[in-house]
Amino acid sequence: MRLPVRTIPSCITIGIRIGIRSSSRLHSTNSGFTSLSEDEMSHFNALASSWWDVNGPQRILHKMNLLRMDFIYSTIRNHIQLNDPETPEDEQVYIPPFNVDLLPKPVRNTIIQEQEERRDDILNASKLSVLDIGCGGGILSESMARLSFIKSVKGIDLSKDVLEAAKLHKLKDPMLNEDEHKLNYELMAIEDIPKSETYDVVTMFEMLEHVDHPSKVLIEALNKVNVGGWVFISTINRDFVSWFTTIFMGEHILGIVPVGTHTLEKYIDQSEIREWFDKDPERKSSFKVIDTKGCIYLPAYGWKFTSTPDVGNYFMAIKRVS
Amino acid sequence: MSLRFLGIRRTLATYVASSAAPKLQDVVIIGGGPAGLSMLTALKNNQKTKHLKCTLIEASDLGKIHGFYDNPGEEYTNRVVSLTPKSIDFMQSKIGNWEFIKHDRIKFYDRIVAYDAQDSDNARVDFNASATETGALAAMAENINIQSSLLKKLEVLNDTESTTILDKTKVEEIINPNQQNIEETHDLNEIDLNAGNANLDWPILKLSNGESIQTRLLIGADGYNSPARKFARIESRGWQYNTFGVVATIKLEYEDYRSIGWQRFLSTGPLAILPLTEDNATIVWSSTPELSQILLKTNKEIFPHLVNAAMVLDEVDLQYLYKLLDYNPDDFTVLDEIKWRLDKFDQQKLEENYPLKVTEVLDGSRARFPLKLSHADTYISPRVALIGDAAHTIHPLAGQGLNMGQSDVAFLMAALESGIERGLDIGSTLVLDSYVANAWPSNHMLLGICDKLHKVFSTDYYPIVALRGLGLRSINLLDSVKDVMVKIISSR
Numbered sequence: 050m051r052l053p054v055r056t057i058p059s060c061i062t063i064g065i066r067i068g069i070r071s072s073s074r075l076h077s078t079n080s081g082f083t084s085l086s087e088d089e090m091s092h093f094n095a096l097a098s099s100w101w102d103v104n105g106p107q108r109i110l111h112k113m114n115l116l117r118m119d120f121i122y123s124t125i126r127n128h129i130q131l132n133d134p135e136t137p138e139d140e141q142v143y144i145p146p147f148n149v150d151l152l153p154k155p156v157r158n159t160i161i162q163e164q165e166e167r168r169d170d171i172l173n174a175s176k177l178s179v180l181d182i183g184c185g186g187g188i189l190s191e192s193m194a195r196l197s198f199i200k201s202v203k204g205i206d207l208s209k210d211v212l213e214a215a216k217l218h219k220l221k222d223p224m225l226n227e228d229e230h231k232l233n234y235e236l237m238a239i240e241d242i243p244k245s246e247t248y249d250v251v252t253m254f255e256m257l258e259h260v261d262h263p264s265k266v267l268i269e270a271l272n273k274v275n276v277g278g279w280v281f282i283s284t285i286n287r288d289f290v291s292w293f294t295t296i297f298m299g300e301h302i303l304g305i306v307p308v309g310t311h312t313l314e315k316y317i318d319q320s321e322i323r324e325w326f327d328k329d330p331e332r333k334s335s336f337k338v339i340d341t342k343g344c345i346y347l348p349a350y351g352w353k354f355t356s357t358p359d360v361g362n363y364f365m366a367i368k369r370v371s
Numbered sequence: 372m373s374l375r376f377l378g379i380r381r382t383l384a385t386y387v388a389s390s391a392a393p394k395l396q397d398v399v400i401i402g403g404g405p406a407g408l409s410m411l412t413a414l415k416n417n418q419k420t421k422h423l424k425c426t427l428i429e430a431s432d433l434g435k436i437h438g439f440y441d442n443p444g445e446e447y448t449n450r451v452v453s454l455t456p457k458s459i460d461f462m463q464s465k466i467g468n469w470e471f472i473k474h475d476r477i478k479f480y481d482r483i484v485a486y487d488a489q490d491s492d493n494a495r496v497d498f499n500a501s502a503t504e505t506g507a508l509a510a511m512a513e514n515i516n517i518q519s520s521l522l523k524k525l526e527v528l529n530d531t532e533s534t535t536i537l538d539k540t541k542v543e544e545i546i547n548p549n550q551q552n553i554e555e556t557h558d559l560n561e562i563d564l565n566a567g568n569a570n571l572d573w574p575i576l577k578l579s580n581g582e583s584i585q586t587r588l589l590i591g592a593d594g595y596n597s598p599a600r601k602f603a604r605i606e607s608r609g610w611q612y613n614t615f616g617v618v619a620t621i622k623l624e625y626e627d628y629r630s631i632g633w634q635r636f637l638s639t640g641p642l643a644i645l646p647l648t649e650d651n652a653t654i655v656w657s658s659t660p661e662l663s664q665i666l667l668k669t670n671k672e673i674f675p676h677l678v679n680a681a682m683v684l685d686e687v688d689l690q691y692l693y694k695l696l697d698y699n700p701d702d703f704t705v706l707d708e709i710k711w712r713l714d715k716f717d718q719q720k721l722e723e724n725y726p727l728k729v730t731e732v733l734d735g736s737r738a739r740f741p742l743k744l745s746h747a748d749t750y751i752s753p754r755v756a757l758i759g760d761a762a763h764t765i766h767p768l769a770g771q772g773l774n775m776g777q778s779d780v781a782f783l784m785a786a787l788e789s790g791i792e793r794g795l796d797i798g799s800t801l802v803l804d805s806y807v808a809n810a811w812p813s814n815h816m817l818l819g820i821c822d823k824l825h826k827v828f829s830t831d832y833y834p835i836v837a838l839r840g841l842g843l844r845s846i847n848l849l850d851s852v853k854d855v856m857v858k859i860i861s862s863r
Contacts, residue, residue: 103801111801118793169418192794197422199794221571222796223395 100186100214109305112351114188116344117254117364121281124340124366129171131164142167176200177249180273182239183256187215193252194225194232201230205237212236239269249278257284258315264325271336280367287316290361294346319358319365340366393575393585396424397797400590401542401599403429405514406759406776407592408521409466413780415528416467419788426535426584433538439519443473447620449736450514451653453645453770456507458777465781471520472512478647479507480630487828487843488637488686494843509770511645511653541579545602548575573798574602574754588798589755595745597761603752609745609764612825614640615663616767617656620736621675623727626650633726634768635682636828637689641768642681644726654678655767663739665693668700675729680709683725688712742766744822746815750807754798756783763814766821775814782810
């Protein structure tokens with residue numbers, strides 16, 4: 050999420066000072082906090098609130114976040130293994146070896162309800178750790194941190210000022226500050242994360258199309274995920290529709306994205322990512338592309354999944370199998 | 372939930388200085404009517420939302436309503452509502468209070484006969500439930516029966532950790548901590564905003580018991596004059612009908628096995644007789660201010676005969692009777708006036724096509740309330756959602772008021788559930804948007820239909836009388852049209 054960086058005035062030093070102090074305020078008395086001038090304070094508040102104003106310039110991103118969360122939630126939930134091999138047989142949930150729709154309605158409903166309940170039980174018992182790469186103002190990081198099955202979220206970004214906006218907004222919800230591991234932001238690049246640090250879920254949204262060496266970034270992200278864990282990415286297909294929606298309409302006609310944000314040459318087709326996985330035998334055996342979904346922004350409606358992942362924007366879910 | 376336990380909480384609270392930090396809650400519901408209690412119970416009966424810390428605030432004493440469950444009393448109370456099959460299904464499957472309803476005090480009916488008082492051919496529509504899956508059009512239930520079943524369900528859920536009901540407590544003030552230029556009327560010394568979490572933009576509620584609560588989401592189920600709506604600065608538009616609804620609980624000459632709801636459109640407003648169990652029934656008589664006064668003061672021995680007359684006689688005759696009773700509410704000669712007029716009718720027709728005779732009106736059950744239409748421009752603003760009468764009030768002629776509240780609760784619950792799955796802050800408009808998008812248009816349509824029905828039937832302008840008679844008769848001939856109408860009404 051680099052795009053909005055350009056729209057934010059530089060007040061980096063003030064931002065950091067306030068940000069750090071205000072986050073420590075939670076754990077200590079806030080002596081010294083008021084010694085900052087009201088002007089600086091209100092200026093910084095305005096910065097954070099415009100990022101998080103759901104009706105403001107970032108509305109399109111807030112709306113997209115709804116779809117991202119739907120994609121992440123349903124992918125994780127639907128791929129839960131209902132019967133662990135170690136579960137005793139009488140405690141296993143019945144999974145018929147044929148389509149349940151063939152069964153009479155009441156039987157079918159009972160089976161499905163049982164499966165859904167088991168799914169929720171397993172999900173609620175999980176405590177997953179998340180790494181959000183390119184977290185920006187923390188729109189996705191906050192949403193992930195609020196999920197009942199997420200233990201901790203670490204958001205990293207290269208832009209100081211948006212990270213300060215993220216840190217300030219985090220304080221606006223007690224739920225995100227209940228324990229110190231719940232949600233944290235750090236100014237660092239993905240390659241600076243220690244090799245030993247791995248996560249159950251790694252997210253990298255709206256980022257690959259902005260970097261010079263996407264494959265290197267992708268490899269770093271894949272290395273950060275535990276076996277059985279997920280990598281969620283999103284980027285844009287390199288085609289006419291993408292050019293028309295993201296560059297022509299988004300930047301030049303509607304002006305909802307700063308001009309020069311996107312470069313068509315940097316877009317990556319979803320099929321290219323799939324091929325990239327298939328090319329390397331080791332990568333092919335460790336990772337599996339589970340799902341890809343296209344999405345499109347419809348003015349006055351919001352984001353919507355499309356029937357094809359090969360056109361425009363898309364989300365991809367990759368699972369580490371070994 | 373524990374009403375008794377709350378008493379202790381309250382006394383403790385008074386010892387806490389009012390400048391104490393506001394207590395943080397996820398959801399505060401103002402109003403303990405059917406909509407507010409349904410909302411609280413639905414939140415607590417749902418796996419996805421039950422962890423939310425909820426407080427419900429009600430100005431009156433809920434103890435009496437709670438007592439109804441163990442000791443319902445002999446006679447029917449006069450606040451009776453109509454429940455559609457869809458509302459009942461919601462109570463069964465989502466809220467879970469249906470099992471605690473006193474079923475011996477619920478009456479299902481499967482036919483509605485509506486007819487026009489000014490049409491000599493007696494234009495009428497006869498709706499029946501053959502088009503619905505359940506075989507019933509609606510059920511009549513007392514408000515108190517529904518409320519007590521909700522309280523009982525909350526008691527059984529027994530979530531003392533995160534459910535608080537504060538009854539006999541008023542909301543004195545709602546403060547928006549974000550507002551820079553807080554009006555002078557707000558005495559800021561009484562609440563130390565900085566003592567709470569100064570970062571929170573959550574509304575702060577100052578309560579009459581000295582406590583203050585800061586809430587992530589404020590749900591206004593606080594009725595027509597909703598303080599929550601005023602706080603959110605949401606405009607509500609509408610008008611008074613200059614009409615009163617007179618309600619009464621009555622006894623019929625014997626139990627009507629036909630289970631029919633009757634409605635006659637008089638030019639003064641529709642008069643409905645709706646069945647309750649055994650020989651009980653309830654009436655809703657929409658009337659002009661003057662007529663409503665007459666209906667309330669008429670001698671209780673005369674009143675049942677007046678109802679019988681109003682379901683059958685011509686409007687001219689009725690106007691004459693009203694005049695007599697206005698002059699002297701205890702004028703027993705009215706009984707003769709009614710009798711000879713009714714005797715002129717074919718008695719068999721009277722039995723077949725009209726409701727059973729009313730024989731008695733219960734003491735103290737007669738009451739009137741002003742009828743009005745209102746609809747809020749929207750139901751949400753950041754950190755506020757409105758449900759029930761706070762969002763809309765409707766003419767009672769189709770018995771939809773409570774059901775609209777139930778559908779609000781269902782839509783708001785769906786929005787909150789999906790907001791939680793998406794990890795959003797449930798006070799955000801990103802979450803609440805879908806509630807308005809789903810609930811507002813259908814409510815608006817229903818409000819409009821009932822408003823038009825009221826207006827079309829309260830005129831005696833001949834062309835309209837003729838047209839509506841033609842309309843009623845045509846609708847009655849077209850079973851398919853009637854089935855569609857029944858489905859729309861019963862599936863709400």
